[in-house]
Amino acid sequence: MTSCAIVQPNSNHGTIENSPQFNDGKFQNSKALDTMSLKKIPEYIKRYLSEKRKDVAPIKPIPVQRISTEALKSLPADSITLFRLGHSSFLLKAENAFWLIDPVFSDRASPFSFIGPKRFHQPPISIEELPEIRGVIISHNHYDHLDKSAIKAMAKKVATFIVPLGIAADLEAWGIDSNKIIELDWWQSSTIAGLELTMTPAQHFSGRGLTDSNKTLWGSWVIKSSKQSVFYSGDSGYFDGFKRIxxxxxxxxxxxxxxGAYDKDWPDVHMTPEQSLQAHIDVKGKRMLPAHNGTFDLAFHPWYEPLERITHLGKSASIDIITPIVGEPVAIAANISFLPWWQGLN
Known part of the structure; x- marks a missing residue:
């Protein structure tokens, strides 16, 4: 079993060159993959232009429950409560502090404001309304997980950014003080304000432009408070790393x-619902919240298909699948029934 190194807050950043995942100037998965590359973009564009697609986006508004500052103040201090902000973005209260996971607030998951996947709904809380944030946890640097404008806008109210190796350079270029950034490699941990954060492997890739393919690391996250624990997969294809975690x-x-966002043309870097459920079983999860769906059009399947498939699979396997409305509080210790909110929107 791989050992877990501890990296304390305010320590030096992790070292890219010494990372076992770094070779020949790029980060690599545990096995070589035929990932989505620039040479494949023309065929993807051809598919988008020629392939007949069904239910690309909801016709009726997606339900959103606004998060009020009063509601945040009334949350319990001794257990974890989370809110889904959309796609793979979450607001958590843990150890009596607030945390964000992959916060994306922009209208498009794109380097451009005028083109690219556009939101189906607005976030349930604005950046201005957010409370003071103890830490922002980032899984990788794709535009639907690392939002430059959001990071810059919330910088003053965030104490710490916890990111995979290589991403600190981007944050510093965006004006984030280097003393506020902790970079981690796979299996490294940092304990902040009583919350233990461990970056664990994922099978994916990184890049924000034409020249930075796999120059930064990607990963999943183990989040442990004094009483409870959460696993966040980030983006990943199915692999044996889930069992090790x-x-x-x-x-x-x-x-x-x-x-969500699975497809026959990129099977190694995203999971089908069947694989997502198996990943949940592999990491020994009790309840599963399916993410990476319901906010952006990122694949060829109907926008609601991932939620339909995973809830049916969970029911067949007697696994509790929770599907909160965007902005609905989720107390992870409570037994709460969640409605199939996506049904009837097309």
């Missing part, structure tokens, strides 16, 4: 597992 850190009270 479960053996080392499971069981988890809640898993947040990527369930």
């Amino acid at each position: 479960g053996e080392k850190y499971g069981p988890f009270d809640l898993t947040i597992i990527e369930t």
Whole structure:
């Protein structure tokens, strides 16, 4: 079993060159993959232009429950409560402090404001309304997970950014003080304000432009408070790393597992709902929240298909799949029934 190094806040950043994942100037997965590359873009564009697609976006408004500052103040201090902000963005209260996971607030998951995947709904809380944030946890640097304008806008109210190796350079270029950034490699941990954060492997890739392919690392996250634990998969294809994570850190009270944007042309870097459920089982999760769906059009399947498939799979396997409305509070220790909010919107 791989050992877990501890990186304390305010320590030096992780070292890219010494990372076992870094070779020949790029980060690599545990096995070589035929990932989405620039040479494949023309065929993807051809598919988008020629392939007949069904239910690309909802016709009726997606329900959103506004998050008020009063509601945030009334949350319990001794247990984890989370809110889904959309796609793979979450607001958590844990150890009596607030945390963000992959916060994306922009209208488009794109380097451009005028083109690219556009939101189906607005976030349930604005950046201005956010409370003071103890830490922002980033899984990788794709535009639907690392939002430059949001990071810059919330910088003053965030104490710490916890990111994979290589991403600190981007944050510093955006004006974030280097003393506020902690970079981690796979299996490294940092304990901040009583919350233990461990970056664990994922099978994916990185890049924000034409020249930075796999120059930064990607990963999943283990989040442990004094009483509860959460696993966040980030973006990942299905791989045996989930079993290693479960053996080392499971069981988890809640898993947040990527369930969406899968396709036959990129099977190694995103999971089908069947694989997402298996990942939940592998990490020894008790309840599963399917993420990476319902906000952006990023694949060829109907926008609601991931939610339909995963809820049916969970029911067949007697696994509790929770599907909160955007902005609805989720107390991970409570037994709460969630409605199939996506039904009837097309």
